[in-house]
Amino acid sequence: MSHPSFAVDIFQNEYLADGAREVNAIVTVSATGAAPGAQARLSVGAAGADAAVVIMVDCSGSMDYPATKLRNARSATAAAIDTLRDGVAFAVVAGNHEAREIYPGNGILATASELTRQEARQALRKITASGGTAIGSWLTLADQLFLSRPEIAIRHGILLTDGKNEHEKPAALQKVLDRVTGRFTADCRGVGTNWEVSELRKVSSALLGSVDIVAEPDGLAEDFRSMMTGAMSKAVADVALRVWTPANAVVKYVKQVTPDVEDLTGRRTEAGPRAGDYPTGSWGDESRDYHVCVEVPAAPVGNEMLAARISLVLPQPDGSTEVLSQGLVRAVWTDDLASSTRINSRVAHFTGQAEMASYIQEGLEAHRTGDLDQATAKLGAAVRIAHQTGNDGTFKLLQKVVDVVDPKEGTVRIRKNVSEADSMTLETRSTKTVRVKK
Template identity: 35%
Template sequence: MDTERPRAGGTAGRVAVGLETSQWKYLSDGAADPQMHCVLSVRVDGTGGVGRPDAPMLAQVLAVDCSSSMSWPVEKLHAAQQAALAAIRKLPDGTPFAVVRGDHQATMAYPATPGMALASPGTRARAARAVHDLVAGGGTCIGSWLDLSRRLLTEQDAPIGHVLLLTDGKNQHDEQMPLDQVLDTCAGRFVCDAWGIGDHWDGRELVRITTRLHGRADSVREERDLPAAYERLVDGLLTKSVPELTISVTTMPGCSVRYLKQVYPAKTELTAEADGTGRFVTRAWGDETRRYQLCLSADPSGRPREEDLQLAIVAVDVPGGEARLPPPQPCLVHWTQNPALSQHTDDQVEHFEQHQRLGEALAAATDAHRGGRLDLAAHQLGRSVQLAHAMGAREVLDRLARLVHVDDAETGQVALRPGVTAADFEHLITAASHSTYGPESGSAAGAPPAGGGATVRCPRCSDRSPATAKFCPSCGHRFEARP
């Protein structure tokens, strides 16, 4: 539901927030480790013109890989330079910005000393000269690039800090500034989008960065496509005017939160605030919809059976800003001994579980290809085709088609194409980090299991499929005809 209520203590503002939940409420009271999964759809509208008129909303750092591998082919560094300039040209006057040169350490490209300039015709021209003067040399220590970006953004009061990171290589000097430690320090400080270019970057590494820093990983196959991609990304950033939105989960006795994670449009880790309030902070909103998967642990001991019980209450808020907020939504449980009810799960939950399995299959295919086990790589790519086809993940299917000839997408019959390279797998991994929207919400939580809002377990592999599916998208098992 998205019936709106004004913020307490304030007049309803232009920004309107919507909240919907989707779940299958039936759980077996004899399950060894009962868990309730629920998909939360959060929608924000009306952010246009909400930004502060007297100060910029965005502070932007461009971290450009200038390691020695960027020197060949020469088009690679040129594309990185042109992309940085395209992004700078898009920044409105008064926007704090900086360019970081990254190799085995991080140094300032513009301004020359640590700090950020305010966008203006003069600073853009001086930044352009500095970017044109960038030369390639040295190794790669991504942790140092992010750490310098953090220090630059800490000095700014713009509500939304953003880092746009570009690399063509693996993080080979991690011991100098371990990436995991840097991500712990940077988490919650800014949003980072990370891009791969060339042939030697690590897709899973970029996804690890953006998952922690609430951004997205992406890549370009052709260097000439990078400037336009940067322009589109900055255009999107400039529409964001809500710095934070919090999701609060209040659990009932006998229930606890296992996790809350963003699953659409890309996977993002969320960590509850340390104050024990069950609040999770999400970053940098424009007019958009995001989806989150909530997992609750529940204990049926001493609880009534065969009736709806409240496990938790979910609420959203926009801290420090005027917004029209939806009423809190309940997450329910209905303990039952009827397996015809408890064997099903919500179709939206299953959709995003399928995305998780897709990522695992692609990672397994990548590892198999690196190890020269081409038959295993082809098998895992076939499973990936099945999953992507079942979910309608068109971008992933298009990129898979570069690696395999698809004979039958529904059953995952594929043949590995000759000449497939390691870089082809990295492009695939970044594409798979962008999830599809999934089934529409709104089916009644207590409706009978009639296909559209439920899934069933495959007797061969135990994965779940839509109740109306003819084949299991994971193993290809053909289901018996159902009435």
């Protein structure tokens, strides 16, 4: 059974000034050695398929305006189905104000083969556009389909919509998310510009997936193919970041900071005395960064303590957990001003990346409400950080919304006639980060 090997590296400045209490560290988690297409390492009994995928396609009435949207959605779903490797369990759901199983249609998941992929592609022709949008019903049906194969641990959804969740109250969607969180992951895509970034991000965040915009329908097929390739690369599910802290210390926050900013603080589940688990989802060959902030009791100069023990853990069928890798976060109190005031370069970098994401979202919201001074200030700050940290992708997206006068100082002017697609693309991708340049 092939699975990744995990490594944990800790980057921090362990030196604190006399009386200081906050310890910050960047935890880099790397997984290597997952053989593509190999049998996954499962957190429950392994049998049969090593992964399951449910594709949820919006078929509300708006998908017919223009008609190319639905045609491209069908083509994109077909491309994703073609990317499924043999043996993977899968299903296709058509969603509007309710959810319908298009394939296989018997309440359980099909097993990918040349025959079932062909049958699924033919079934896509049945999808027609009508009705409204209730994303919670789509997720509920996907969850039911995954539950039909409880022995499969790697469960992934792909969700496409072109509109707002208008036929479902926010509380109803939240109730569904609360129920299915932890049962499967999901990547979400919005096609066109009539959907809400914050709404789709709520779904992708709860389900530890990605969110992105496909402004033009003809870009869907390549995007779906890429998402499915990513899903097929996963080899281990339900890995958690366990943070143990000593007596009188408390975890202030845990955030994923690469490849996207995602606050995991509220996702903690208790894992024994002074320890908590934070979900990280499924892994293939990849590397991610997490920012862990711990508040410790103040101590006199010369004292040293273990501020946190960071472990990667995997649940086992018998209820125990296996430690995949581990790292230590230290605190040393000093009266050397140079040591205690030096900010670790990785901590500083990712703190800036998280701030940049907030500035972009706040700036775009200010622009929507007509507060141009606030929008200019916030987006200017984002430009400055993007320039300083070498986040060229975000810098280019910002340039479609503002004219950059001085990138170093963050001096900008709001552009006139900014397209909705450019604004939504910037907002959707605002949380994407880059690593420190070597």
